[in-house]
Amino acid sequence: MLDVQKIRKDFPILNRTVNGKPLIYFDNAATSQTPQQVIDVIVDYYSNYNANIHRGVHSLSQEATDAYEQARIKIQKHFNAKHSYEIIYTAGTTHSINLVANGFSSLLKKGDEIIVSALEHHSNIVPWQMLCERTGAILKVIPMNENGELILSDYDALLNEHTKLVFVNHISNALGTINPIESIIEKAHAVGAAVLIDGAQSCPHLKPDVQALDVDFYVCSAHKICGPTGVGMLYGKEEWLNKLPPYQGGGEMIAEVSFEKTTYAGLPHKFEAGTPNICGGIAFGAALDYMNNIGFENIAKYENELLAYGTEQLLKIEGLKIYGTAKEKTSVISFNVGTIHPYDIGTILDKMGIAVRTGHHCAQPIMDFYKIPGTIRASFMFYNTKEEIDTFIVALKKAIMMLS
Structure with a gap:
């Protein structure tokens, strides 16, 4: 109790x-x-080791880098990802979804089909509409009933060999409905489609196991889980993250840069251009510690x-x-x-x-x-x-x- x-x-x-x-x-x-335990971590960072990460040889930079990467490992273990580099730091759920949607712009073609549910937050609708406009893909919707549940027989009818992607929230933010994502994922994989689950509303209440779910992408925000705003997570299977092109260009996400050609860094840095929300990432890990302790x-x-x-x-x-x-x-x-x-x-x-x-x-x-x-x-x-x-x-x- x-x-x-x-x-x-x-x-x-x-x-x-x-x-x-x-x-x-x-x-x-x-x-x-x-x-307060998370607030203290934020104050400690800015009071004692505020520095940019990954590139510095001085002590503060190394301390900040270690804390930031240790938080990534905490997130990996919490969600049971196979590798820590399958955890991409983002600005939150919306950023995570847009990152994936942008990446699929080069993977979809006219006539491909993607499926969302009638229970989605706008952030899990609008990016896919934009993707369809760019690629000519067709957006289809799993309908809902009066109880606020998805009509899964209609989902079965929507799935076919043209289905490439399925996007469903784990829990509806508006109604609280817990969707049967295990079945949704399994059926999508049966026709060769990838699945992204919006976990923004589920992660405060339960502990998803991304390997057990066999989900391709899972996203969430720290501020729903007793953490700070402005930071979140994209989990992606290694093979999918390697298929997607970088979302943004800049520092950190490169291997080598010349005026003739740029080569990109490996995972996770390929998707983490620029100076990240360092303190936010560290506090994200602290928030998971707090909730797991309860x-x-x-x-x-x-x-x-x-x-x-x-x-x-x-x-x-x-x-x-x-x-x-x-x-x-x-x-x-x-x-x-x-x-x-x-x-x-x-x-x-x-x-x-x-x-x-x-x-x-x-x-x-x-x-x-x-x-x-x-x-x-x-x-x-x-x-x-x-x-x-x-x-x-x-x-x-x-x-x-x-x-x-």
């Missing part, structure tokens, strides 16, 4: 007030909060309790409708109340110190499916409590009464 009160002491921001009320932070699907099985069990409790309490409110009722889901609840606009409720909740997300959550096709402008989204992490949910319910009822 988690000692939640002890864990909460690790997060300084949870002690602050908002509009004179104790902060209740239920916007974890947008970004998680950062524990234990992802413990996190999942506790967050499922929060999900069940929050769902039960919300459904007692007259006129409230939850969107996303998949059998397998994580601690995200999207809902509306009657005809009240979600923005109005979110604004009043903020006045009471409660942070929720309102809008389409960068998943507008989902909102179009339900024919709604957006939802109120409450998303929980392991540092949230049932008592906070109780306070949230009381505040929500006040907001509804004011707006009715």
Whole structure:
């Protein structure tokens, strides 16, 4: 069992007030909060060994390089990648997806087909649309049902010998649906297609094993996993990363440069042009240390309790409708109340110190499916409590009464 009160002491921001009320932070699907243990690592880097990496012979550079590469190994072990050089540091999930999409510009031709799901975040839709515009490839979509689950029989029908790529999120940021990615990957591989899984929403709640999944690409962001913003990861199988051309040109990603010809460095540096977010990479590793110390099985069990409790309490409110009722889901609840606009409720909740997300959550096709402008989204992490949910319910009822 988690000692939640002890864990909460690790997060300084949870002690602050908002509009004179104790902060209740239920916007974890947008970004998680950062524990003091990770903040200390960031401060230590800038206080004691801030230097550029890989090229310096002086001590600070070597210390920074060692810490940065050790963090890469932590990430490799966490996701069970076969090699550390299969872990590419990026600016986050969106950057990772665009890197792969750019690389496939030279590998696809007119008439090739790629598949996304109806549950995707815009960052796992728009880059593939742009790729289709550049190459003449055709984008197809796995539809969803009213519960917010993918219709897998339709996915089976979409797959054929022209399918080259499949892109699906592990967990929907808007609805919390956990997609059956093992089956999706296996079926894609059966027709020779590669698979990219957007793990931005899954990595805070579970621990993906990329080798067991046999996934070709897996991406995530550190700021969803108690780490800093501006850094993330692209995992790619070695054979695929070797096929893709560099995403950007510059320092670090080269072997030799002349005005006649440039040759590129090997993995992972081929995809890491320029000075990286050194501190971010080191803190990413520290955040994984923190969460692994708590234990992802413990996190999942506790967050499922929060999900069940929050769902039960919300459904007692007259006129409230939850969107996303998949059998397998994580601690995200999207809902509306009657005809009240979600923005109005979110604004009043903020006045009471409660942070929720309102809008389409960068998943507008989902909102179009339900024919709604957006939802109120409450998303929980392991540092949230049932008592906070109780306070949230009381505040929500006040907001509804004011707006009715």
